[in-house]
Amino acid sequence: MLTRGATGRNLTRSPSPRLSRQARSSGRPVWRIAAELGVNHETLRQWIKTAEKAARPEAART
Numbered sequence: 001m002l003t004r005g006a007t008g009r010n011l012t013r014s015p016s017p018r019l020s021r022q023a024r025s026s027g028r029p030v031w032r033i034a035a036e037l038g039v040n041h042e043t044l045r046q047w048i049k050t051a052e053k054a055a056r057p058e059a060a061r062t
Helices: 017-026 030-037 041-055 057-061
Strands: 002-004 011-013
Touching: 017 030, 017 041, 030 041
Parallel strands: none
Antiparallel strands: 002 011
């Protein structure tokens, strides 16, 4: 799914929690997974970071 970024100028794909989980648990380099998905490796890295932050219990409190 494509959505507008925070600035409203860029279209980005919405991160999938399942995708982030699979990328973390695969043991494969992020750049390789990103290339297979057709996204920039930094985009995938940010999706993973966002998913990890959301999964932390203290993130729910703030």
